[in-house]
Amino acid sequence: MQLIKVVSAIVLFLALLAGAAYLGGWVLFIGGIVSIVEAFKATPVSGLGIAFGLLRVLVAAPTFWITVMLGGALTAAVWPSRRGGIRGR
Numbered sequence: 001m002q003l004i005k006v007v008s009a010i011v012l013f014l015a016l017l018a019g020a021a022y023l024g025g026w027v028l029f030i031g032g033i034v035s036i037v038e039a040f041k042a043t044p045v046s047g048l049g050i051a052f053g054l055l056r057v058l059v060a061a062p063t064f065w066i067t068v069m070l071g072g073a074l075t076a077a078v079w080p081s082r083r084g085g086i087r088g089r
Contacts, residue, residue, distance in 0.1 A: 009078040016071030024064025032056030 032053045039049030 006080060009075045012078060013071055013075040016074065017068060020064050020071065022069035023067060024060045028056045028063055030061035032060065 032055070035056060036050055037055030039046040039053060042049065
């Protein structure tokens, strides 16, 4: 039974880490840079597009950090303790 809890905790953490990397790294950071470049390439330069792209880039790191911390907290809740049960309960 302990092995199932350990494996599920590891799988949960890896899935949340992959989700955080996708959301923070790809959607926000890379997507923000692409949005800024596309706004500059537009015939009338789009100030709003540049602003939203910059906002996405600035929010990428905190989003990644918060998602990883929540994943760590969920993993800690599932991880079995030495006293038996989930976190000694």
